[in-house]
Amino acid sequence: MKKFFTIAFLLCASYLFAEIKIGALLALTGPASILGLPEKQTLEMMVEEINKNGGINGQKINLIVYDTQSIDDEARKKFIRLVQKDEVKVVLGPTTSGESLAIKDLASQFKTPVISMASSDRIVNPINKYLFKVAPSDDHAVQTIYAYLSSNKKMKVALLTVQNGYGDSGRASLLKEAKNFGIEIVADEKYLDSDKDMTSHLSKIAAKKPDAIICWGVGPAPAIIAKNFMQLKINAQLVMSHGVASAKFIELAKDAANGIILPAGRMIVAEQLPANDKYKAILLSYIKDYESRYKTPVSTFGGHAYDAIQIVQQSLKMGGDDLASNIEKIKGYVGTYGTFNFSETDHNGLSKDAFVMVKIENMKWKLLK
Known part of the structure; x- marks a missing residue:
């Protein structure tokens, strides 16, 4: 009987402490650090909120972040560490195009989904089953x-x-x-x-x-x-x-x-958008949360992190172990940069309307009509 209760306790404990490990490769130092920092801050804010609300399918997220130093080789080393040592289910980032291209073969080799926050078309063209991106092309x-x-x-x-x-x-x-x-x-x-x-x-x-x-x-x-x-x-x-x-x-x-x-992206001119713009409410909510927490202006790059973690959350909620296939099924996700419609042949899911033209006037952003 004692052995039964011990086993039951251990099973219960393993369930209670179950977690989903998500890795992030971000340029927190080096030339691209002005992109990587808002990405990190956004991920930490979003993960905290998700965990506070019960996690995903009852499991809390364990976010593991490594600094790539804006260096391609560092991205490769840290990716391997995330997959082999930390055993993450998915990797968010890297921040830059060069780093993202540097790990493209590793994503396939380790069959680990990657959601890049960089913009190069070559990240998703040609298609790699395990590599996606949230930045417009x-x-x-x-x-x-x-x-x-x-x-x-x-x-x-x-x-x-x-x-x-x-x-x-x-x-x-x-x-x-x-x-x-x-x-x-x-x-x-x-x-x-x-x-x-x-x-x-x-x-x-x-x-x-x-x-x-x-x-x-x-x-x-x-x-x-x-x-x-x-x-x-x-x-x-x-x-x-x-x-x-x-x-x-x-x-x-x-x-x-x-x-x-x-x-x-529309984020930096969110308040100037028409009242009926379908992105305005999402953007203003994110801006309020981010700026009240970090006391610094948002950037569109933090928005990439917001979209990446939301897409991961949707794919994990679908269940199963094939997260790459789950991401390909995501349609109509309204994010900070646009509406994402992924497929087996489109691992970016965005269109030209993800962008607006803006001008800097008096040190502020102005939406150009």
Whole structure:
């Protein structure tokens, strides 16, 4: 009888303390740290809320976060640790495109679903059964930019792209989509994340007299470009990628941020959305929760983490062990960046309407109509 009660107690204890291990690979240091920090804070906030409400299918989430330092090799090492040592069911992140591409083969090798928070189309094209992403694609961002420029008759465009996975993917989309909008690429320059001055790049570009200059990058470097652009008094429209859609960019660029336009998620202009916009209530709720907790402005990158954990939650609630197939079945999830409709042939699930064009005026975001 005593043995029976001991076994019963152990079974009960194992049920009571059952947990779901979820890993996260985030750039908490390095050039992409301004993206990784709001992702981490959002995940911690969301997991705390889910656990407070009973967890998922009665199990609490154990979130295990590792810093990739914005380095591809670190992402690979930490992924292997999450899967082999920590035995997580799913991995959220990495933060950047290069890191996400660096673990693409590992996701297949270990049959572990990954929900990347980066934007490169190459993350999900070609399709990898275990790799998904929640950030809109580069193609969608480029189409949004070019549609705006062409409607404003700015057809001569210069490119200035960072030399990494994110920049390479963006540059490929910029070159590919140009002909579809009648855009003429008059200059094609590249820079390094570590560059501290871009005046030589911008001087070469200015000599080509473009109507617009598109800078594609994340981290501190685009802010340097904005400052150099202002110093040189270049007569062109400066356009940034969605990689700078955070208050941190404005803080770094200061007055040089004013006048810049870029494609971004609706979050940074949520209050300016029409009352009937289907995303407005979700965005305002998330913004209130995040800003009241962390006393800092939200960024669209935290929104990627919000969408990723919500998608994981939906897939886990479906039951079974094949989470990748469960994610492919998710349809109509209204998130911070758009409405997600996944399938076996679409591991991003978003469309071009995930983006709006915004402008920085008086150090604040303004929705462009």
